[in-house]
Amino acid sequence: MFGNLDFASILKQLLVLTPGILFGLTIHEFAHAWMANKMGDPTARLAGRLTLNPLVHLDPVGTILLFIAHFGWAKPVPINAANFREPRKGIILTSAAGPGANIICALIFGIIIRMAFPVNEWAQQAFFSPSW
Template sequence: MGLDLKSIIPFAIAILYALTIHEFFHAWTANKLGDPTARMQGRLTLNPLAHLDPLGVLCFIFAHFGWGKPVPVNPAYFKHPRRDDVLVSAAGPVSNFVSALLFGLIFQILYKITGVSSDLFEVLKQLIMINLILAIFNCIPLYPLDGSHVLKGFLPRQMLPGYENICRYSPFILLGIILMGNFAHIPILSYVIWPPTVFFANLFMTFMIN
């Protein structure tokens, strides 16, 4: 991909926003539920620099996947550890999904009132797409993604030891799936993520206009 600023800038804005809001709401929810760990480490902030992982950002740019700096969570502070871990884990993807909806509404309102310039359209489109991709990707129930914590919170207790054993290998499974898409051209993740991303992006950008 060439270094085209007109495409890089909207992408960079979307990545910074999506990662920041995702990690912020993990930290905010944990703090509300009694865990001050993230707040005490300076993560309860909307400053993107507090949430960026340099390697994760580079991977976003060059390998089309990446990550933010994980928010530290100590379940020992929670009154209801299983329930509260689910809520903290779900907060990140939910914040991205709601953000995509809000940016879609902004696009539709501007479209109806004043029209949308090509530059602003590209920024809003990237904000919608990246937030949806991050939300859907993190809902995959493979550790260390948020979906694994949500699934763990709903599993019967007798199934937890077996699931935790699977979680030991999940990062390698996830990495293998990603590498298969990038180097072996077997885009398993794309088959999972892209259809719902396109569906919700089209829905959020058109339901008022139509």
């Protein structure tokens, strides 16, 4: 991410990457909380985690390390599997909800970016042609 140590480049990259990272972390954790609530566990909702406010989901250490070491995390959503109507199904769906939400967002934004910035034929051939 920070191959060039020029301050202006680092600042520019942070300004471009930060909104996407915050959005991705927020959607991921919100999806876990939403699915847990939908499956019958109110723990996340009662803890105030069923929100799209990114500040609620950010872990200070995980967020700082994300920008420094390119590895980080958000606060885990609290769940109580005993509250699920079907515990096995609830755990599986709640666990899958975060990554699933990120995949859906990636597809949506990928389509939007593809439509907003069409790739010319030369670039498409250069990208997809085997170079090995």
